Amino acid sequence: MVDLVVKSQDIVDRILTLELVRVTERAAVSAARLRGRGDEKAADQAAVDAMRRELNRLPIDGTVVIGEGERDEAPMLYIGEKLGTAMGPKVDIAVDPLEGTTLCARDMPGSIAVMAMATGGSLLNAPDVYMEKIAIGPGYPHGIVDLDMSPEENIRALAKAKGVNPHEISVLVLDRERHAKIIEDCRRIGCALRIIPDGDVAGIIFTAQPEKTGIDLYLGIGGAPEGVLAAGALRCVGGQMQGRLILDTEAKIERAARMGVKDPKRKYDMKELAAGDVIVSLTGVTDGPLVQGVRFDKDAIRTETLIYRSLSGTVRKIAAEHREMGKFKLD
Numbered sequence: 001m002v003d004l005v006v007k008s009q010d011i012v013d014r015i016l017t018l019e020l021v022r023v024t025e026r027a028a029v030s031a032a033r034l035r036g037r038g039d040e041k042a043a044d045q046a047a048v049d050a051m052r053r054e055l056n057r058l059p060i061d062g063t064v065v066i067g068e069g070e071r072d073e074a075p076m077l078y079i080g081e082k083l084g085t086a087m088g089p090k091v092d093i094a095v096d097p098l099e100g101t102t103l104c105a106r107d108m109p110g111s112i113a114v115m116a117m118a119t120g121g122s123l124l125n126a127p128d129v130y131m132e133k134i135a136i137g138p139g140y141p142h143g144i145v146d147l148d149m150s151p152e153e154n155i156r157a158l159a160k161a162k163g164v165n166p167h168e169i170s171v172l173v174l175d176r177e178r179h180a181k182i183i184e185d186c187r188r189i190g191c192a193l194r195i196i197p198d199g200d201v202a203g204i205i206f207t208a209q210p211e212k213t214g215i216d217l218y219l220g221i222g223g224a225p226e227g228v229l230a231a232g233a234l235r236c237v238g239g240q241m242q243g244r245l246i247l248d249t250e251a252k253i254e255r256a257a258r259m260g261v262k263d264p265k266r267k268y269d270m271k272e273l274a275a276g277d278v279i280v281s282l283t284g285v286t287d288g289p290l291v292q293g294v295r296f297d298k299d300a301i302r303t304e305t306l307i308y309r310s311l312s313g314t315v316r317k318i319a320a321e322h323r324e325m326g327k328f329k330l331d
Contacts, residue, residue, distance in 0.1 A: 060084035066094035122276030138238030151199030
């Protein structure tokens with residue numbers, strides 16, 4: 001009887017995993033219709049509306065713990081929002097309906113629709129603030145890099161562990177003024193730098209496959225939602241990550257405390273950011289290193305999605321053709 005229950009639950013989990021693909025597919029298609037139109041807000045809202053609609057169809061009792069704002073920003077998928085039919089398991093949800101809004105608006109590479117789902121109480125519940133982040137791929141001793149070390153110290157430590165010179169390490173950084181010191185340190189030590197305009201979920205995932213992406217280390221400050229989503233994906237493919245919320249005002253500290261964040265200066269490791277059985281789904285909006293963007297062909301809409309699951313360590317790439325054009329436009 002126990003075996004039957006386990007197998008039955010496994011079947012439900014597998015079905016739910018594939019349903020998440022549908023969620024990010026619909027968000028990606030909705031945003032892709034506005035690629036290159038220069039309207040970031042419209043593209044983001046289209047992705048939000050599609051993602052919310054699909055999530056509300058799932059047999060889950062879901063709560064957004066990492067979203068795009070607080071309750072008074074209801075057009076977004078806000079923190080604390082309830083999703084699903086309430087007829088299934090309690091789950092935490094983290095969303096970024098359109099990561100890379102600027103990339104989508106300018107039809108540049110790397111824009112994706114991404115979300116994570118985990119058993120209730122597994123994902124970090126935090127306000128929509130910035131987060132310090134550092135990430136590397138698998139195969140290194142635990143703690144080889146650390147947020148409290150300088151960029152130079154982290155680069156030298158990683159180079160030593162990898163058995164190479166520091167100038168052979170490649171670092172990915174978001175193109176932001178706040179990263180001027182990181183960029184200066186990287187230039188001084190002579191390592192390679194890839195500076196991207198947007199997309200730090202994908203940027204962190206890049207570190208898991210340096211032989212394919214050319215990225216060894218991610219450094220910098222980005223959104224907390226993206227940090228939790230990236231941690232979930234990295235748990236599935238291996239690597240190390242630390243994140244620390246930037247709670248630089250009393251209002252942010254108080255808001256975080258109401259969400260259960262007791263230590264505003266705490267460093268979270270990968271498993272603290274995204275614990276339990278985590279499923280992450282990401283679908284390309286524009287072409288990028290991880291997945292291709294949405295294709296609007298004469299006879300079908302084509303999408304490409306990566307689906308990660310931490311319990312099994314499985315990563316699937318799903319290339320889909322959606323031939324019911326009318327239905328897909330309306331949904």
